[in-house]
Each structure stands twice: as C-alpha cells, then as structure tokens.
Amino acid sequence: xxxxxxxxxxxxxxxxxxxxxxxxxxxxxxxxxxxxxxxxxxxxxxxxxxxxxxxxxxxxxxxxxxxxxxxxxxxxxxxxxxxxxxxxxxxxxxxxxxxxxxxxxxxxxxxxxxxxxxxxxxxxxxxxxxxxxxxxxxxxxxxxxxxxxxxxxxxxxxxxxxxxxxxxxxxxxxxxxxxxxxxxxxxxxxxxxxxxxxxxxxxxxxxxxxxxxxxxxxxxxxxxxxxxxxxxxxxxxxxxxxxxxxxxxxxxxxxxxxxxxxxxxxxxxxxxxxxxxxxxxxxxxxxxxxxxxxxxxxxxxxxxxxxxxxxxxxxxxxxxxxxxxxxxxxxxxxxxxxxxxxxxxxxxxxxxxxxxxxxxxxxxxxxxxxxx
Numbered sequence: 133x134x135x136x137x138x139x140x141x142x143x144x145x146x147x148x149x150x151x152x153x154x155x156x157x158x159x160x161x162x163x164x165x166x167x168x169x170x171x172x173x174x175x176x177x178x179x180x181x182x183x184x185x186x187x188x189x190x191x192x193x194x195x196x197x198x199x200x201x202x203x204x205x206x207x208x209x210x211x212x213x214x215x216x217x218x219x220x221x222x223x224x225x226x227x228x229x230x231x232x233x234x235x236x237x238x239x240x241x242x243x244x245x246x247x248x249x250x251x252x253x254x255x256x257x258x259x260x261x262x263x264x265x266x267x268x269x270x271x272x273x274x275x276x277x278x279x280x281x282x283x284x285x286x287x288x289x290x291x292x293x294x295x296x297x298x299x300x301x302x303x304x305x306x307x308x309x310x311x312x313x314x315x316x317x318x319x320x321x322x323x324x325x326x327x328x329x330x331x332x333x334x335x336x337x338x339x340x341x342x343x344x345x346x347x348x349x350x351x352x353x354x355x356x357x358x359x360x361x362x363x364x365x366x367x368x369x370x371x372x373x374x375x376x377x378x379x380x381x382x383x384x385x386x387x388x389x390x391x392x393x394x395x396x397x398x399x400x401x402x403x404x405x406x407x408x409x410x411x412x413x414x415x416x417x418x419x420x421x422x423x424x425x426x427x428x429x430x431x432x433x434x435x436x437x438x439x440x441x442x443x444x445x446x447x448x449x450x451x452x453x454x455x456x457x458x459x460x461x462x463x464x465x466x467x468x469x470x471x472x473x474x475x476x477x478x479x480x481x482x483x484x485x486x487x488x489x490x491x492x493x494x495x496x497x498x499x500x501x502x503x504x
Contacts, residue, residue, distance in 0.1 A: 150382075150393050163404035166397060167321055170390050174322050177387035182240055182248045183220070187384065189227060189248050190220050196380040197255040200373060201285060207373070209254035209308050210264065210291050212281035228256035230312045231319045232266040234345050236330045236353025243328040244349060250381040251322075251389050252315040263293055268341060269312060269364070270301035270357050273453050273475050281305040298342045306451065310368025311377070313361040314391040317398060321390075325351060334358040359443075362402060363490065370395050403492050415494035416442045418487055419465070425501035429471040432457070432487055432500075439463040440491045446470055447486040447497075454480060472502050 157173060159165035181188045194217050199205035205214040208225050215224040230252045240247045256264075260279055272292035279291040289305035304312050316334060325331030331352045335341065336359050344353045370392055378392040391398055419433040434444060444458040455475045457468045470487075474480055482504040489496045 150388055154388065155390070155394070160400065163400050163402075166400045170321050170397070170401070171324055174318070174387040174390060175324075175326060177245065177249070177322075177385040179242070179245050180248050180250060180384055189250055189253060190218075192250045192381060192384045193227060193253055193255050194219075196250060196377040197373075198376065198380075200376070206255045207284070208257045208260070209311065210260040210279065210281065210304065211257040212284050212287060212289075212305070212307065213257060214284065215255075215257075224258065225255045226258050226261055228254045228261045228264070230254060230315045231332065231355050234266045234347070235341065235355050236332055236344060236350050238347060239349050241349075245329060246319065246323055246332065249319070249322070250385060251318050251378070251387075254311070254315075254377075260291065264291075264302045265300065266345070267293060267300035267302035268338065268356050269316070270303065270360050271363075271453060272301055272303040273456070276303070281307065299338050304364070306368060308368065309364035310366075310370065311374050313364040313368075314370070314374070314389060314395070314398075316355060316361050317365070317391045317401070318389040319355070321401065322387075334361065358402070359441075362398070362492075365391075365395065365398050366495065399492070416440055416489045416491035416496060418489050418496050418498045421487060421498055421500050425503045427472070427482075427503050429469055430500060432468045432470060434458070434466040434468065434489055436463050436466065436491070442466070443490045444468060445488045445490075447488050448480075449484055449486070454485060470500075 155173065157169055159169040180192055183190070194206055197206045197208070199207040199214045202214065204217055206217055206225065207214050209228060231246065233247055237244050237246045263279060272294050276292035276294050279293060281289045281291060287307040289307055291305045292303040294301050319332050320334045323329055323332040330350060333352065333354050335354045335356045337354070341354045341356055344350050374392055378389050382388045417435045419435040421430055421432050423430055432444070434442065436442065439461060440463070441461045442458060443456065445456050446454040448454050455470070455473065457470060458466065472479055480502065482502050484499055484501050486497050486499055
C-alpha cells in the first residue's frame with residue numbers, strides 16, 4: 133500500500149507536443165494573416181457539457197488543473213492552493229470563467245461554446261472566484277483588496293482587486309497572470325462571430341466592455357484590458373502547469389491554445405511583429421537616470437525611435453507598482469521627473485527602486501536609489 137501512495141505522490145504531468153501537422157497552415161506573412169489562419173485551425177471544437185452524468189467540464193478541469201506534485205489534487209488558479217479532487221461540486225473549488233460569461237454568453241446552450249470552453253475555464257477557490265466576479269483584468273495600484281496566493285512549490289504572490297467605475301478590476305498574482313492572459317488571447321482569436329457564436333474582442337476601452345454586459349447572449353462582446361494582458365504575457369512565461377492545461381483540454385475539445393504552444397505569436401497577432409521573437413526593431417530605452425542615487429528627486433530620460441505607446445513606471449523591489457510616470461503615445465526624447473512619492477502623493481522610504489519603460493512587448497528596466 134505504501135508503494136502505491138508513493139507513486140501517487142510523484143510528479144505525474146506528462147506533457148505532449150501538438151500533432152506534427154497541427155499548425156501546418158499557419159500564415160506568417162502578416163499579423164492579420166497569422167490571426168486569420170490561427171482562427172481557422174482552432175475553430176469548431178467539440179463542446180464539453182458544463183455539468184453532466186457523462187464527461188463534463190469538471191472531469192476535464194480536474195485533469196487540466198491537476199497538482200503537478202500530487203495526482204489526487206488540483207491546484208487552483210488564484211489562491212495557488214491544493215485541494216483534493218472532487219468529481220463535481222464541492223465546498224473548496226469551482227469553475228472560473230476567466231472571460232466572465234456575463235460578457236457575451238451568460239446562457240448555456242448547445243451552440244454556446246464559449247460558456248464551456250475549457251481553454252479559459254480554470255478551477256478556483258470558491259471565495260476567490262466570488263471576489264473576482266466579473267471584474268476585468270487590470271493592474272491595481274491603490275486602494276486594493278489583497279487576496280494572497282499561497283506559497284506553494286516555491287511560488288507565491290498577491291491577487292489584487294478594486295471595485296472601480298465603470299467596472300471593477302482584478303490583478304492576477306504573478307505566477308498565473310500569463311495563464312489568464314493567454315487564455316484571453318485564445319478567446320479573442322477563437323471566437324470571431326461565425327454562425328451562432330459571439331464575436332469576442334479584447335480592448336482597452338472599459339466603457340465598451342460594460343456596454344455589452346446586457347445579461348443576454350450577444351453577437352459581440354468585449355473584455356480587457358488588452359495592454360495589461362500583453363504585459364502579463366511577458367511577465368509570466370508559459371510553464372508546465374499551463375502546458376498540461378492545454379494538453380488535457382485538447383484531448384477532449386480537439387483544439388489547442390496556440391499562444392501556449394507558440395507564445396511568440398502574441399507579438400504577431402497583436403503588434404504585427406512577425407520576426408520569431410517578441411521584439412520590435414526600435415523599442416523605448418531608458419537613456420539616463422540622473423542623479424542616481426538621489427534625494428529628493430531625479431530626472432529620467434526615455435529615448436524613443438518614432439512614435440510609440442509607452443508606459444513608464446516606478447517599481448518597488450518586491451515588484452509592486454509605486455507610481456506610473458507616463459502612459460501615452462509619444463515620440464523623440466522624453467524627460468520625466470520622479471520626486472520619491474507614490475501614486476497617492478505620499479513620500480516613499482529610502483531604498484532601491486526600478487524604473488521600467490515598456491513599449492509594445494519590450495521592457496527596459498534600470499535601478500535607482502533613493503537616499504534620505
């Protein structure tokens with residue numbers, strides 16, 4: 133008996149590559165061509181029943197979200213906690229629609245495939261799922277409620293939430309934010325309004341997202357925020373947990389998330405960069421920070437080649453955002469000032485901070501030291 137138990141407790145994820153010809157028809161001639169060709173490949177999957185006496189989403193997700201250290205457990209997406217597997221509803225975890233079903237497809241039915249699409253469904257602690265609700269994905273900078281992710285297998289962090297206007301925001305913790313980002317990219321490309329299916333679109337327009345939250349199945353719906361999801365995709369690369377989710381869902385739905393198999397295609401679809409790497413030719417660059425160390429303020433020069441959408445942030449050593457100094461389209465050389473305060477205008481303590489400049493999918497980071 134003890135040998136059986138030891139076997140069950142060993143790492144059990146067996147990862148598989150996609151079939152050799154699965155992506156043969158991908159067109160890399162342009163961003164639009166890439167998007168259209170990926171849609172044709174992943175379209176028309178097998179619909180899994182949401183709840184059924186036969187194989188349903190519970191069965192699929194119990195395999196897709198299996199704890200990599202213990203095959204008798206699942207590992208939930210937001211709390212990072214291991215729970216004993218259950219064949220159906222239980223008091224620990226339920227099914228999280230990372231693209232909230234209220235945004236376009238609240239009523240399940242035979243033709244409502246996004247409702248049960250397991251590529252965007254993840255098992256989740258019941259309380260954390262309720263707290264996330266229908267909040268969009270965004271970075272939370274101030275007045276945030278904290279939902280800690282357990283320290284498990286060397287990973288931990290914090291989810292953050294805020295009831296904002298016109299729609300609440302949810303910041304997924306550092307170890308799974310890339311998972312939800314790539315799930316959103318999949319939904320955006322998979323659902324193009326074919327037949328009775330909705331056209332699901334990612335956007336940075338909060339008002340547009342809320343506009344289509346009608347309580348009914350809609351021909352078009354929006355989710356976001358796209359800019360933030362692109363950041364999260366870079367911050368949290370694909371790992372074996374995410375590959376296992378993709379593999380197990382494929383066994384039942386017979387389609388894959390291409391952005392898990394080929395994360396480099398995110399830059400192609402959303403930035404039109406078809407180079408095989410997530411890198412535009414001329415990214416924004418932090419040219420200088422002077423003085424450094426400094427007290428009470430410092431000047432930051434950002435060098436830009438051409439017109440770009442640029443976000444410049446001050447980041448604490450624990451990864452939290454202290455203040456956003458710039459978030460707009462601009463060009464040339466931009467000089468910014470940081471006076472050692474946070475987004476609420478309060479002075480921060482002395483220590484090492486980082487200036488982070490992000491353009492497209494490229495980030496340049498340099499340290500700066502505040503001395504008091």
